[in-house]
Every structure is written in structure tokens, then in C-alpha cells.
Amino acid sequence: ATRPGGPSRWSPLFAVAELSARRIATGDLVAAAKWGTGEPVDDPAREERVLDSAAEQAGKLGADPRLTRLVLRDQIEANKEVQRGLHRLWRDHPAAAPTDRPGLDEVREEIGHLDEALVRAVADAAPYRRSAALCRAALAASAGRVSREGNLDELHTAALDVALRSVCTAADGVPRDGRA
Numbered sequence: 767a768t769r770p771g772g773p774s775r776w777s778p779l780f781a782v783a784e785l786s787a788r789r790i791a792t793g794d795l796v797a798a799a800k801w802g803t804g805e806p807v808d809d810p811a812r813e814e815r816v817l818d819s820a821a822e823q824a825g826k827l828g829a830d831p832r833l834t835r836l837v838l839r840d841q842i843e844a845n846k847e848v849q850r851g852l853h854r855l856w857r858d859h860p861a862a863a864p865t866d867r868p869g870l871d872e873v874r875e876e877i878g879h880l881d882e883a884l885v886r887a888v889a890d891a892a893p894y895r896r897s898a899a900l901c902r903a904a905l906a907a908s909a910g911r912v913s914r915e916g917n918l919d920e921l922h923t924a925a926l927d928v929a930l931r932s933v934c935t936a937a938d939g940v941p942r943d944g945r946a
């Protein structure tokens with residue numbers, strides 16, 4: 767249902783929230799791909815490649831590579847929180863563990879597409895960062911809508927918070943409301 771005054775689906779901040787939820791959902795697939803293989807949740811070399819390519823794309827778009835890197839760092843952290851949360855759950859409740867294993871390469875390809883769209887959406891959201899307070903309010907409303915409409919559980923809603931925490935950060939990397 768649409769609510770008057772609710773977040774617009776066409777706002778770049780809504781796009782950032784939506785894409786972040788989709789990236790977080792890939793955490794389920796990555797967790798399943800790694801489950802029982804001994805492949806660690808953390809892959810620092812891959813993370814560096816993800817961050818470098820996002821920063822490079824941001825630069826080409828005339829966007830802020832530093833902020834983009836910060837946002838992608840949070841997206842990665844959120845993805846790993848989902849992986850760790852699910853591995854914990856599956857360890858404690860083996861019946862809940864997945865029975866088939868997605869290919870990690872295919873999931874990573876999907877993450878790559880989401881990252882390109884995310885970098886663009888973060889770039890498009892630049893005007894919204896001029897007011898950290900308004901940006902945060904609009905972003906929180908978007909995240910709430912995405913979480914409700916996607917029926918996100920606690921783990922994925924918490925991960926969405928982590929994924930979005932730097933999106934309203936000012937261009938100099940200092941949050942304007944004095945946070946952190």
C-alpha cells in the first residue's frame with residue numbers, strides 16, 4: 767500500500783536501499799555456497815578487488831571514490847554478517863541447512879552487477895547528502911519500506927542497517943551530525 771508522504775520508489779535513496787537489500791540477499795547464496803566446503807566467510811583479496819573496482823567506477827562517473835569505498839565496505843560487512851548469522855543458525859539447527867550448493871562464481875557475478883548499480887545509485891544520491899538529517903530520514907523511510915515489502919527477518923534487517931550506515935555521510939567522510 768502506498769502511504770502519502772512515504773518514500774518515493776524513484777528516489778535514488780530508495781534505489782540504494784533496494785539494491786542493498788538485494789545484495790544482502792546474495793549473502794544467503796554465498797553462505798550456502800561456502801557451507802560445508804571449508805571456504806571462509808572472509809576473502810580479503812576479493813574484498814579489495816570489489817572496493818577498487820567500485821572506486822574506479824565512481825571516479826569515471828564523477829562521483830566520490832572515497833565515499834563509494836566506504837559504502838561498499840559496509841555492504842561487504844553486511845553480507846558477511848548474513849553469512850555468519852546463517853552459518854551459526856545452520857550449525858545449531860542442521861535441519862535448516864541448505865541441501866544444495868549454489869556456484870560461488872555465479873553468485874559473485876550477480877554481486878558484480880548489483881555493485882555497478884549501487885555505485886550509480888550512490889552517485890545519483892549525492893544531492894541528498896547535502897543535509898545529513900534529511901538524508902537519514904529519507905534513507906530510513908526507504909529502508910523501512912524495503913524491509914517491510916521484502917518481509918526481511920531480523921538478521922537481514924540488521925544487515926540492511928549496516929549496509930546503509932555511510933550512505934548519508936558527507937563528501938569529506940565526516941558525518942555531519944557528529945556521529946562516529
Ligand SMILES: C=C(O[C@@H]1C=C(C(=O)O)C=C[C@H]1O)C(=O)O
Nearest residue numbers: 796807808809812813816842845
Ligand atoms: C560475498 C563473499 O563473501 C565475503 C563478502 C564479500 C562481498 O560482500 O563482496 C567479498 C568477499 C568475502 O569477504 C564472497 O566471498 O564472494
